[in-house]
Amino acid sequence: MISGNTLYPVKNSKLILPVIVISQFCCTSLWFAGNGVINDLVHNFDLQEGALGHLTSAVQFGFIVGTLLFAILSIADRYSPSKVFLVSAVCGAVFNLGVIWEGNGLASLLVLRFLTGFFLAGIYPVGMKIAADYYEKGLGKSLGFLVGALVVGTAFPHLLKEMTATYPWKYVLLVTSSLALTGGILMVLLVPDGPFRKPSQQSKLSSCFTVFRRREFRSVAFGYFGHMWELYAFWAFVPIMLKTYSHQHPQVTFNIPLLSFLIIGIGGAACVLSGYVAEWVGTRSTAKIALYLSGTCCLMAPLLFGTENEVLFISFLIFWGMVVVADSPLLSTLVAQNSAAELKGTALTIVNSLGFLITILSIQSLAMLLQRTDSTAIYTLLAIGPMIGIWALENNNRIR
Structure with missing residues (x-):
């Protein structure tokens, strides 16, 4: 079980998951680091207000190209996943840190x-591939912790911005890059290749298409795609929603960075909870419940913007922040369980790639609508995703 590719592997298997979770949290803090300091970027680099959508989409597009290339080359299946994780963490940290260069403009920021x-x-x-190599049983619960770490890591730059309010904005980039380096080192030193890993011997372009031959896999993949249409658009526009409510209700003043962290970060707890619930109710059923609830939130959003009760509004966003991501680890579990063991890494990667392509479409759609109207009815557009997800999961009773 313990391979020779790590220097100080964790000997107690119970500690493997905590190490993976901590590493995932540290490294995914890179994701919304730009969003956490977006107002400072706009001010310091003379950007337009629409830069939020462009910078968020740039990260998503980079992720899409990366996952597509990783999937085509079967990187996570051919090489030690922990080493791949480390190299990616180091490179991600370096380019994240590049944002602090004073000579940046919109073009260079988008590239970075x-x-x-x-x-x-x-x-x-x-990271999900590594967890799947260790936990064949109870994978849903394990991925619940892992995706929970992603959620908290994604939200962390907002909290970091609040904590470092008296310091230069560059501290947010310095801290997130340092965390990413730490996470990569922890993973490669403490987590060896898992006992259920079946390495692939070669790169096959056809592997990206082979995984879609199974009808069950296609169903869960489309369920994931519907989920992704809503998820990152909601996360990206949480600060905008809070700002919009404050403008509509001038008597209300929000601490937007802190509330953004709370609304997004609470989803981490929801991911863990959904993993436990899935053990009783079933993975597919629990994912469908979350999709129904988040879809309902999309449709109700315009009504809640009209309430004079700010506590009710924040409570609504917190609930939405929970249900919008609660199905994420469950859908990833279904993807892993409905693909061949030797293609598990490729399957997870290609589904992520296509899913994040969809996030660009939803983010840019909302950004364009926001430039043309101040109506909060635009958020009902996000309901398209949960509807597709529910249809995909309902359409195949053979999903295991």
Whole structure:
């Protein structure tokens, strides 16, 4: 079980998951590091207000290209996943740190965020691959902790911005890059290749298409795609939602960075909870419940913007922040369980790649609508995703 590719492997298998979770949290803090300091970037580099959508999409696009390349080359299946994780963490940290260069403009910032996203392709899906190599049973619960770490890591730059309010904004980039380096080192030193790993011997372009031959896999993949249409658009626009509510209700003043962290970060607890619930209710059933609830939130959003009760509004966003991501580890579990063992890494990576392509479409759609209207009805557009996800999961009773 213990391979020779690590220097100080964790001998107690119970500590493997905590190490993976901590590493995932540290490295995924790179994801929204630009969003956490977006106002400072706009001010310091003379960007337009629409830069939020462009910079967020640049990360997503980089992730898409990265995951596509990783999948085509079967990187996570051919090489030690922990080493892939380390190299990706180091590169991601370097390009994230490049944002602090004073000579940046919109073009260079977009390139830097693109490259950060590219190397996140060797972190998020590879982290799930590592967990899948260790936990054949109870994978849903394990991925619940892992995706929970992603959620908290994604939200962390917002909290970090609040904590470092009296310091230069560059501290957010310095801290997140340092965390990424730490996470990569922990993974390669303490987590050897798992006992259920079946390495692939060669790169096959056809592998990306082979995984879609199984009808069960196609169903869960489309369930994941529907989920992704909503998820990252919601996360990206949480600060905008809070700002919009404050403008509509001038008597209300929000601490936007802190609330953004709370609303997004609470999803981490929901991921862990959904993993436990799935053991009783079933993985597919629990994922469908989360999709129904998040879809309902999309449709109700315009009504909640109209309430004068800010506590009710924040409570609604917190609930939405939970259900919007609660199905994520469950859908990833279904992807892993409905693909061949030797293609598990490729399957997780290609589904992530296509899923994040969909996030660009939803983020850019909302960004364009936001420039043309101040109506909060635009958020109902996100309901398309949960509807597709529910349809895909309902359409195949053979999903295991």
